[in-house]
Amino acid sequence: MLIVADENIPLVDSFFGDFGEIRRVSGRGLSAAEVRDADVLLVRSVTRVGRELLEGSRVRFVGTATIGTDHIDVDWLEQAGIRFASAPGCNANSVAEYVLSVLSAYAEKRGLEDWTELTVGIVGVGNVGGELAHKLERLGFEVRLCDPPRADLEGEDGPEFVSLEQALACDVVTLHTPLTRDQQHATYHMVGAEQLAGLTSDQLLVNAGRGEVIDTEALRARLDEPNPPLVALDVWEREPRIDPSLVDRIWIATPHIAGYSLEGKVQGTEMIYQALSKYLGLPVRKKSGQFLPEPALSKVAFTSAAEEADAIRVALRLCYDPRPDDGRLRTIMTGSAEERAAGFDRLRRNYPVRRECSSVTVQLKGSSKSLQDSFRAVGFKLKI
Numbered sequence: 001m002l003i004v005a006d007e008n009i010p011l012v013d014s015f016f017g018d019f020g021e022i023r024r025v026s027g028r029g030l031s032a033a034e035v036r037d038a039d040v041l042l043v044r045s046v047t048r049v050g051r052e053l054l055e056g057s058r059v060r061f062v063g064t065a066t067i068g069t070d071h072i073d074v075d076w077l078e079q080a081g082i083r084f085a086s087a088p089g090c091n092a093n094s095v096a097e098y099v100l101s102v103l104s105a106y107a108e109k110r111g112l113e114d115w116t117e118l119t120v121g122i123v124g125v126g127n128v129g130g131e132l133a134h135k136l137e138r139l140g141f142e143v144r145l146c147d148p149p150r151a152d153l154e155g156e157d158g159p160e161f162v163s164l165e166q167a168l169a170c171d172v173v174t175l176h177t178p179l180t181r182d183q184q185h186a187t188y189h190m191v192g193a194e195q196l197a198g199l200t201s202d203q204l205l206v207n208a209g210r211g212e213v214i215d216t217e218a219l220r221a222r223l224d225e226p227n228p229p230l231v232a233l234d235v236w237e238r239e240p241r242i243d244p245s246l247v248d249r250i251w252i253a254t255p256h257i258a259g260y261s262l263e264g265k266v267q268g269t270e271m272i273y274q275a276l277s278k279y280l281g282l283p284v285r286k287k288s289g290q291f292l293p294e295p296a297l298s299k300v301a302f303t304s305a306a307e308e309a310d311a312i313r314v315a316l317r318l319c320y321d322p323r324p325d326d327g328r329l330r331t332i333m334t335g336s337a338e339e340r341a342a343g344f345d346r347l348r349r350n351y352p353v354r355r356e357c358s359s360v361t362v363q364l365k366g367s368s369k370s371l372q373d374s375f376r377a378v379g380f381k382l383k384i
C-alpha cells in the first residue's frame with residue numbers, strides 16, 4: 001500500500017509505518033501526478049482535495065489531520081466512493097489555550113487586575129468554542145454563546161444562546177466557526193462592515209476559526225476609522241498570501257498556529273490512524289500518549305502568596321504566550337508577496353514545540369480553594 005502524506009503531519013512513520021510505503025510530500029500545491037498511484041492520502045488544511053486532485057487516481061482513503069474540512073470536497077469524495085476521515089476536536093484544547101493567553105495579554109494591556117471582569121462572546125460553540133466556554137465559566141468569566149445552528153437544533157434543551165449582535169457587544173468576541181458557504185447560517189464574511197461598525201476601542205475581536213469568516217477589506221477599513229477595536233488574528237483570508245497592511249493594523253498577528261500544540265497535532269495524526277485502521281479492518285495498536293516526549297517545562301512552583309496573586313496568568317504565559325509568534329510573523333512581512341507567503345509557511349513548518357498546560361504540574365503553597373479551582377479549570381495538574 002502506498003501512503004502519500006503531507007510532510008507536516010507529525011509521527012506519520014510511527015503511526016502508519018506498518019501499513020506500507022510512505023511518501024512524504026509538500027501539501028501546498030500537491031499535484032494530481034504526485035498522488036495518482038497512492039492508495040491512501042493524508043493531508044493538512046493547505047491541500048485542496050477533490051475531483052481535480054484525485055480523479056483517475058487509485059486513492060481509496062483520504063484523511064485530514066485537522067478539525068477544519070473546508071479544503072475537502074466531501075460530496076465529491078462520497079460520490080467517488082472514497083472514504084474520508086477528519087480529526088474533530090484534535091486540537092480544540094490548544095486553540096482554547098491560545099485564546100486564554102490572548103485574553104490574559106489583553107487584560108494586562110488594559111491594566112485590569114481581575115481578568116474575569118471581561119465579558120466574552122464565543123461565536124461557534126462546538127469542540128473549540130465549547131472547550132473555551134467551559135474553561136472561562138470555571139474561571140468565573142461571564143460568557144455569551146452564539147451558535148444559531150445549535151440553537152435551531154437544540155431549542156429549549158440546549159444552553160442559552162445569544163444572537164451574533166449580542167455576542168459582538170461583549171468586551172471580547174472570539175470566532176470559532178467553520179468556514180461555510182451557500183447554506184443556512186453560512187459563515188463566509190459573516191463579520192463584515194455592518195458588524196465591525198458596532199465594535200469600539202474598548203473591545204477585542206479574536207479570530208481563530210477561518211480567515212474568510214471576517215471580510216478583510218471591511219476590517220482594514222474599520223481599523224482606519226476612529227475608535228477601532230483591538231484585533232487578534234490567527235487565521236487570514238488567502239493564506240499564505242496574507243495582507244501585510246492588515247498585519248500592520250492589528251494587535252496580535254499569528255500564522256495560523258492556534259491549534260499547533262504538540263498534543264493537538266499528534267492527536268490529529270492519531271485520529272486519522274484510528275480511522276484508517278477501522279477502514280482496513282485492523283486493530284488500533286498505537287496511542288498518541290506513547291509518542292509524546294517529556295515536556296521541557298514540567299513543573300512550576302509558586303512559593304509565596306504574593307506570587308499567587310497573578311499565578312494563573314504567569315503559568316499560562318510560561319506554557320504559551322502569543323507575542324513571540326506575533327513578533328516572528330511581523331519579521332517576515334517584508335519582501336515580495338512570494339517571499340512573504342513562503343515565510344508564512346516556513347513559520348508554520350518550523351513551529352517550535354509547544355506543550356499544553358496539562359503537561360505542567362503547578363505547585364502551590366497555602367493557596368485558596370478558588371485559586372486551585374482556577375488552575376484546574378485552565379488544565380494544569382496541581383500539587384498542593
Ligand SMILES: NC(=O)c1ccc[n+]([C@@H]2O[C@H](COP(=O)([O-])OP(=O)(O)OC[C@H]3O[C@@H](n4cnc5c(N)ncnc54)[C@H](O)[C@@H]3O)[C@@H](O)[C@H]2O)c1
Nearest residue numbers: 067068124125126127128147149177178185208209258259
Ligand atoms: N486556528 C486554528 O489553528 C484552528 C484550529 C482548529 C480549528 N479551527 C477552525 O475552527 C473551526 C471550529 O472548530 P470546532 O472544532 O469547534 O468545530 P465544530 O464543528 O465542533 O464546531 C463548530 C460550531 O460552529 C457552529 N456554527 C456554524 N455556523 C455558525 C454560525 N453562522 N454562527 C455561529 N456558529 C456557527 C456550529 O453549529 C458548531 O457548533 C474549525 O472548523 C476550523 O476551521 C482553527
Ligand SMILES: O=C(O)[C@H](O)[C@H](O)COP(=O)(O)O
Nearest residue numbers: 044045046066067068259260
Ligand atoms: O482545522 C484545524 O485543525 C486547524 O486549523 C489546523 O491547526 C490547521 O493546521 P494545518 O493543517 O494548516 O497545518
